[in-house]
Amino acid sequence: MELSRRNFVKFGLGVAAGTLLTPLPWKLLDDIAIWTQNWSWVPTPLRGKVSTINSVCTLCSGACGISVRKVGDRVVRVEGRDFPVNHGSVCPLGLAGPQLLYNEAIRWKAPMKKVSGKWQEVSWDEALNMLASRIKASPGKLVAIDGNQSMSTMAALVRRFLDAVDSRNYVTMPREEDTHAAVSSLMMGSDLVAFDLENSDFILSFGCGLLDGWGSSRMLSIWSRNNPYLVQVEPRLSNTASKADNWLAAFPGTEAALAFGIAHVLIKENLYDKDFVNSTSGFAAYANVVESYSPQAVEKITGVSKDAIVDVARSFSSAKSPVALVGQGKGNMLGNLQSFMAVYALNALVGNVNKKGGILAYDSDNIKAKGLLEFMDSDSSCVDTLLVFSANPVYTVPSCEDFAKALAKIPFVVSFSPFKDETSLMADLVLPDHTHLEKMADIMQPAGLQCYTLSKPAVQPLYNTMHSGDFVTALAKKLGIPFQSSFEDALKERAKLLSISWEDVKESGYAKLSGKLSGKKFSFAEVKHVSFPSVNGLVLCPVELINIASGWIANPPFLNKTLFEHQLRKGELFVELNPETASELGLKESSRAVLKTLHGELKVRVHLFDGAMPGVVFIPFGLGHTAYDSYLKGKGVNPNEVLESWHTKVELREVV
Amino acid sequence: MKKRSDKRYGMVINLDKCIGCGNCVVACASENNVPVMHDESDKTRSVSWIQLYLVTNGKKFPDTELVYIPRPCMQCDNPSCVTVCPATATRKDPNTGTISQIYTRCIGCRYCMAACPYHARSFNWFDPSFPEGMTRYLSPEVSPRMRGVVEKCTFCHHRLMRANAKAYAEDRRELKEGEYFPACAEACPTKAIAFGNLDNPEHKVSRLIKSPHAFRLLEKLGTEPKVYYLSKKAWVRRMVYNHLKK
Numbered sequence: 011m012e013l014s015r016r017n018f019v020k021f022g023l024g025v026a027a028g029t030l031l032t033p034l035p036w037k038l039l040d041d042i043a044i045w046t047q048n049w050s051w052v053p054t055p056l057r058g059k060v061s062t063i064n065s066v067c068t069l070c071s072g073a074c075g076i077s078v079r080k081v082g083d084r085v086v087r088v089e090g091r092d093f094p095v096n097h098g099s100v101c102p103l104g105l106a107g108p109q110l111l112y113n114e115a116i117r118w119k120a121p122m123k124k125v126s127g128k129w130q131e132v133s134w135d136e137a138l139n140m141l142a143s144r145i146k147a148s149p150g151k152l153v154a155i156d157g158n159q160s161m162s163t164m165a166a167l168v169r170r171f172l173d174a175v176d177s178r179n180y181v182t183m184p185r186e187e188d189t190h191a192a193v194s195s196l197m198m199g200s201d202l203v204a205f206d207l208e209n210s211d212f213i214l215s216f217g218c219g220l221l222d223g224w225g226s227s228r229m230l231s232i233w234s235r236n237n238p239y240l241v242q243v244e245p246r247l248s249n250t251a252s253k254a255d256n257w258l259a260a261f262p263g264t265e266a267a268l269a270f271g272i273a274h275v276l277i278k279e280n281l282y283d284k285d286f287v288n289s290t291s292g293f294a295a296y297a298n299v300v301e302s303y304s305p306q307a308v309e310k311i312t313g314v315s316k317d318a319i320v321d322v323a324r325s326f327s328s329a330k331s332p333v334a335l336v337g338q339g340k341g342n343m344l345g346n347l348q349s350f351m352a353v354y355a356l357n358a359l360v361g362n363v364n365k366k367g368g369i370l371a372y373d374s375d376n377i378k379a380k381g382l383l384e385f386m387d388s389d390s391s392c393v394d395t396l397l398v399f400s401a402n403p404v405y406t407v408p409s410c411e412d413f414a415k416a417l418a419k420i421p422f423v424v425s426f427s428p429f430k431d432e433t434s435l436m437a438d439l440v441l442p443d444h445t446h447l448e449k450m451a452d453i454m455q456p457a458g459l460q461c462y463t464l465s466k467p468a469v470q471p472l473y474n475t476m477h478s479g480d481f482v483t484a485l486a487k488k489l490g491i492p493f494q495s496s497f498e499d500a501l502k503e504r505a506k507l508l509s510i511s512w513e514d515v516k517e518s519g520y521a522k523l524s525g526k527l528s529g530k531k532f533s534f535a536e537v538k539h540v541s542f543p544s545v546n547g548l549v550l551c552p553v554e555l556i557n558i559a560s561g562w563i564a565n566p567p568f569l570n571k572t573l574f575e576h577q578l579r580k581g582e583l584f585v586e587l588n589p590e591t592a593s594e595l596g597l598k599e600s601s602r603a604v605l606k607t608l609h610g611e612l613k614v615r616v617h618l619f620d621g622a623m624p625g626v627v628f629i630p631f632g633l634g635h636t637a638y639d640s641y642l643k644g645k646g647v648n649p650n651e652v653l654e655s656w657h658t659k660v661e662l663r664e665v666v
Numbered sequence: 667m668k669k670r671s672d673k674r675y676g677m678v679i680n681l682d683k684c685i686g687c688g689n690c691v692v693a694c695a696s697e698n699n700v701p702v703m704h705d706e707s708d709k710t711r712s713v714s715w716i717q718l719y720l721v722t723n724g725k726k727f728p729d730t731e732l733v734y735i736p737r738p739c740m741q742c743d744n745p746s747c748v749t750v751c752p753a754t755a756t757r758k759d760p761n762t763g764t765i766s767q768i769y770t771r772c773i774g775c776r777y778c779m780a781a782c783p784y785h786a787r788s789f790n791w792f793d794p795s796f797p798e799g800m801t802r803y804l805s806p807e808v809s810p811r812m813r814g815v816v817e818k819c820t821f822c823h824h825r826l827m828r829a830n831a832k833a834y835a836e837d838r839r840e841l842k843e844g845e846y847f848p849a850c851a852e853a854c855p856t857k858a859i860a861f862g863n864l865d866n867p868e869h870k871v872s873r874l875i876k877s878p879h880a881f882r883l884l885e886k887l888g889t890e891p892k893v894y895y896l897s898k899k900a901w902v903r904r905m906v907y908n909h910l911k912k
Contacts, residue, residue, distance in 0.1 A: 090852075100689070
């Protein structure tokens, strides 16, 4: 056949039609689709037998019950479980637990020592010998910083070890608990105090972020189950303030004045519990102090309207079991003694002391612990060896750069952190502990809930790590000190002392304690006049958010998913500012600014938020790590670099 | 498409109880093998099946109020994403009413993302990334997605299959209330998320959606979402119907 133009076209069309009739193009398309998606680096999760382990989350002192879902020998999920503490609620940090366990880049995989600036793996025996000889040489110069929950067996072991080697330098991380202990010793004659929030129908909270992580998930569960009337005193519309039945925006640092104002109304209107007050001491002097805090005067100091003060006072006194509690954020920082006392006094005025739904003081053995700040003030030349347990002070302590400088002067720093955090990177020897899902640890809440909780390992330790409790016992043995033979032994001993069945608590993770309420007289005597600085200029207030881990445990990457674009964007942290204040400063939404205090400067961006009090700059805690991996490092800034306390004078100016 | 499925699994989120803690987001990501990026603040690239929105009443301090709105896939009865998919990669299950997404069929055209008025769908711009060693927590119940496909909330469909298998083993053909619920509902610490069959009068959700405080997002579009919200705050409900009156 002749190859004419016509035939050529015919042939072409024939081929096209013929191909379309065959499955070839469809098959090719399908193959291409499969090929484009057949990436060998898409992970294939391994199958295995599914099991569940009931444990307790020990990432903070909340002690929430968790159930750990496993596939084969891998942890896949952490969920809340029905537990007397948290009733199924857990926080986002607890849920993201598997990321802390499996993130290889942030974990220490073996004991390491620093040799001329480089990390070198050592054996556990070698590390033990090294530390033992160091301690033997100068036991008096041994210091331990302990971030473990104050009543835990681990904390008790560390304290005991220091006693045994004759070092008196046991230091705890600063926390709200210490202020409560001090105030309740002064006013209630016992340093073991709790608020019976489970049984209260009216909660007057001075600054506690009850729905922002204060009191862990236990508080979330109380709020959702009991629905108590909630009054929140806070300068910012936090999650707690937004869900409160009544939000009182008092100027930062004036909580005591507001408490005095409420007390003034209670006394003036005869709304206080006279029977109870008659059983206390120092009331006359207290009434005298409060006398000068009329609602009008308090309105001037706090910015809360006088009608609101009167209303709150009236509804507080008419509630069945009202409780006033005081704190800040998640409760990770020391509080102000005077404002704590002013709030404690409110509880006494309504007579809700050592009663259901009120403030409870328990009998306790006085546990003394030196504060971290005392240690920082002291001359660091008297320190030779520093042990750091479950803490990251270089990151979490206010004016943390000063702390880092002090730390650098110490000849030998030992970190027991499982993570490559800021403090352990500055250490000379790292003896990695197991993470919370790999070990047994206990948390005791002798007041309030009165429970003893015990976690159990969900998986075998992944790396060459060692339980710090076991290391401390081994170290004691090496030094020839009579001591418990292992951490588990110490736990067993503890259970015996508390008259708890070891087998039961090991299985269920929970045991009820039976504490006795202390019968001491309530004393108003220590409540004194407070001077409130007049507000001029900007104030910097840190904010703790429930979806950012702001303690010594870093924010797992999952939590970064929950942040808004107006909180963190491309590594830049946003501070919150009232639109009016911003326009006075010439700042707009997303403006870049420099934040300057006496301690230093931070670069931030500005988010305009109507819920922020005018004249206050709010900055979130928990970001701005300089350690860890690229999922955590270099995201935002750490407010601790410029903060001195819960409110700091600050300047803010735009950068162009 | 049959308008009504046999069962209509749906969700009721009480905004007055939502404290914006992000538990739903974290539980969802953990349950469904959602990858994490180095920079999660890049919201146009990051993958989240459920996302939080924050709205305020626009009033000045101290009269400001705020509410968080968690937004999973709305699992619409009349889904706009399904009709636009050229690859039949997404479909409404005639039994449960949930909208599926079949990753191996998805050709990555993102028509569905454009069609979804709720921004409930995410595109995998990159290979799934997990920090070093973190592939060890991946669950075998949910397949990790590859680059170039769209993914979205499935109401934790694998949890339904798990519950069904258990019921079948116990010789039951019907699930009881509370046997099947997604990870977000399970993780909500204030129990703001209720879940169940909207058509079953015995399920709590069927009562909740009749509340005068119940509403859905963008109802005017006729997508018939199966995720309802509750709020006693009038300004929240007004905000949702802001097209009616300015």
